[in-house]
Amino acid sequence: MPRISIVAKDGTVFEIQAESRTSVMENAVRNSVPGIEAECGGACACATCHVYVDDAWQEKVGPPGPMEADMLDFAYDVRPNSRLSCQIRIADALDGLVVHVPERQS
Numbered sequence: 753m754p755r756i757s758i759v760a761k762d763g764t765v766f767e768i769q770a771e772s773r774t775s776v777m778e779n780a781v782r783n784s785v786p787g788i789e790a791e792c793g794g795a796c797a798c799a800t801c802h803v804y805v806d807d808a809w810q811e812k813v814g815p816p817g818p819m820e821a822d823m824l825d826f827a828y829d830v831r832p833n834s835r836l837s838c839q840i841r842i843a844d845a846l847d848g849l850v851v852h853v854p855e856r857q858s
């Protein structure tokens with residue numbers, strides 16, 4: 753099971769054993785990570801699951817898809833490493849992934 757780390761805005765690190773094919777957002781919600789609101793439940797329709805992918809992981813995670821990129825327009829303080837966590841699927845290749853929760857959601 754891949755291990756991921758989600759860093760909350762206060763610096764608390766949530767280390768989570770994540771099942772493959774679940775999303776980063778689902779793991780954040782299940783583990784009560786503060787700051788991941790996920791209002792649309794993962795439908796790529798709210799942008800309240802915004803995260804910053806750690807620099808070391810940006811290439812492996814890749815860029816947002818077209819629908820996700822459109823939705824990111826509604827997120828707060830979007831950066832080149834911004835992704836919607838409901839659109840990042842856990843896979844073995846992402847073992848060790850680190851993402852950061854922004855200061856606030858949209």
Ligand code: FES
Pocket residue numbers: 777789790791792793794795796797798799800801823836837838839
């Ligand atoms: S949970 Fe709504 S866009 Fe990700």
